[in-house]
Amino acid sequence: MGIINSADASLSRDFSNPNWASYNRISYRSGFASDLGLAYQITKEQKYLDKGRQALLNLDVGGDAPYDMDRAVALRGYALAYDWIQPGLSSTDDTPIRDKLARLADRTYRDLNGDGTKKTYVSFADYHGQAYPSVAIAGLALEDYTNPNRISLSSGPEDWTKAGTDYLFVNDELHTYNRPLISYGFDEESGKHLLGSYKTYVIDDLLWWFQVYSVHYDKNMLEDYPVAKKIVTSELWETLPNGYMNNYVTSGNTLETYQRGILSLLNDQEKGEMLRYLDQTKGGDTLLPYSRENDLAPTKLLYIVYENYNGISRESPEWTSHLDEDAIYQVFRGGDWEEDADWLSLVTFDVESNSNRDSAHHDQLSIEYYSRGDLLLADAGETKHVLDTYYGQYGVHHNSIQIEDPQTPFATSFWADSQARGVYKGGCRWY
Numbered sequence: 001m002g003i004i005n006s007a008d009a010s011l012s013r014d015f016s017n018p019n020w021a022s023y024n025r026i027s028y029r030s031g032f033a034s035d036l037g038l039a040y041q042i043t044k045e046q047k048y049l050d051k052g053r054q055a056l057l058n059l060d061v062g063g064d065a066p067y068d069m070d071r072a073v074a075l076r077g078y079a080l081a082y083d084w085i086q087p088g089l090s091s092t093d094d095t096p097i098r099d100k101l102a103r104l105a106d107r108t109y110r111d112l113n114g115d116g117t118k119k120t121y122v123s124f125a126d127y128h129g130q131a132y133p134s135v136a137i138a139g140l141a142l143e144d145y146t147n148p149n150r151i152s153l154s155s156g157p158e159d160w161t162k163a164g165t166d167y168l169f170v171n172d173e174l175h176t177y178n179r180p181l182i183s184y185g186f187d188e189e190s191g192k193h194l195l196g197s198y199k200t201y202v203i204d205d206l207l208w209w210f211q212v213y214s215v216h217y218d219k220n221m222l223e224d225y226p227v228a229k230k231i232v233t234s235e236l237w238e239t240l241p242n243g244y245m246n247n248y249v250t251s252g253n254t255l256e257t258y259q260r261g262i263l264s265l266l267n268d269q270e271k272g273e274m275l276r277y278l279d280q281t282k283g284g285d286t287l288l289p290y291s292r293e294n295d296l297a298p299t300k301l302l303y304i305v306y307e308n309y310n311g312i313s314r315e316s317p318e319w320t321s322h323l324d325e326d327a328i329y330q331v332f333r334g335g336d337w338e339e340d341a342d343w344l345s346l347v348t349f350d351v352e353s354n355s356n357r358d359s360a361h362h363d364q365l366s367i368e369y370y371s372r373g374d375l376l377l378a379d380a381g382e383t384k385h386v387l388d389t390y391y392g393q394y395g396v397h398h399n400s401i402q403i404e405d406p407q408t409p410f411a412t413s414f415w416a417d418s419q420a421r422g423v424y425k426g427g428c429r430w431y
Contacts, residue, residue: 002299006032007039007048015055018062026063027070029055030077037084038300052085056097059104068111072131075101075108076208079134079141080300098142099151105138105160106153112163113174120176122354124184125195129202132181133209136164140216164209169225182227184354190327191230192238194351194358196251196381197294204296206231207261211305214265222265232262233270236277237322237331240370241341243281244288247368247381248329248347249358249392253291255281261297264305268312276314276337326350343370345379349425357382360393362424366400395422 010032013020023029033055040048059078065071082101086094112131113119122128139160147153167174172181185202186193193199210221210228222229235256238246245251259274266274285293316337323330328349334342345368353359361382369377380397394415395402402420404410409419 003035003042003303004039006035010036010055011047011051013051013055015051015058016061020062024062024064025070026065027073027077029063030059030074030081033059033081034077034084034300037081038303040088041084042303049085049088052081053089053093056082056085056100057093059097060100067127068108069127069130071104071108071111072127072134075104075138076134076205078104079138080208083141095149098145099147099149101138102142102145102147102153102156103151105135105142105157106155108138109135109155109160109163119174122172122175122177122181122184124181124354125198125201128181129185130205132163132168133205135160136162136168136209137212139163140212143216164213165225169227182231183351186227186231187328187351188227188230189324190322190329191227191232191234192248192327192329193231193234194249194328194353195355196249197245197254198250198357199256200294200296203232203258204261204298204301207258207297208301210262210265211301220265222262229266232259233266233274235259236273236317237333238329238345239277240375241333241337241343242287242339242370242373243277243284244291246345247379248345248363249361250382252378252381253288255284255291255293257281257293258296260295260306261301263309264307269315271309271312272315273317275309275312276316279314340371340373344368352426359425361398362393362395362422363398363400364423364425366398366422368399395420395424398422 013032015029033052036048036052036055039045040052056078063074065074078101082097089097108131112128112135114121139157142157143161145157147156168181170180171178182188185195210232213221222232235245239256240246243255245254245256257278259278263271263274281293285291320333320335320337321331323332328347328351330346330348332344332346347363347366349358349364363379366379367377368375368379377399379399380392382392392398394413396416400422402418402422404418404420410421412419
């Protein structure tokens, strides 16, 4: 009913009016269009088709776009809306809508590197990690688009799709660093996010793309690009035995439950392991004060892909510890998966990112220890919600060795009254 109610709320909107009093950002308008599109697919009612058609015919009318991100979000929303509305469109309507959607896709694609002027700038969590999947979705929605009216474009569907395949997972040719875009946000070895809970910034965009890709090509994104599977299953091994996230950078006191959006892409054994994890975290956000649940699987996506999993047996993974000498984070787990199991983490960060938020934490080789159902030795993580907001940038906030050199001592620190310093990940290289 939530999808239908959202669509009903947009039936009275006039999409030909460029100056709505509220919710006039292009990203909002596209969301309303996709609500209408999916409602039409569910009900086949003419009122949703008519209003969705109006929204698509006016996708270039009005709509504020204060940030490049607004266009990227709008592109995904309109691409999905077009896919759902298209079967009910006449050729007279279809042609101009495709041209308008192609113009938006071309502009959004060019935004990714400032039309070639920002090839040294990458902002994964706040922009690029969200925008690349959205551009790729438009590439598939317009896969057969040949620009019959010869509108002015500098890119096309093949380019747009590459944003979510080659550029995202192999080598980002839109920027100059000869590495995949995904490596700016995730550890390619383990799938762990470099910035902890900043995973929430991009995960819904990735869920949409992984599912759209898999349905469109009748292949599994998680198999074609194995790092994708690591990304959406890392919570299995990195969370504490009670289901809460570790305190790595910004992760503490959260429960990650977005995985319902990718269950359909896992094999039965993996489904069982993930379902056990999701059962364990159910209602857990009431256990700890100041905790929250990051359930970021979009409702519209869940309606489309979530299945009946009652027949899948909930199982613990056959392995316990997660150790990889090339990964940024190691977990030593006791002999079982119960809530009172022993659990110890070790930060072994060894990648170059474009953020000082992860690099400036003095937590290289720091540890956390959980045992007997409690976190006995906690890393402070990013301590921005306490009075002395040092953002976890000093060794005192982490369980790491402090080193003092009597020959060339450091200045006495104001935060620990010590001439020792902790090992830290490294200075930030700004791109």
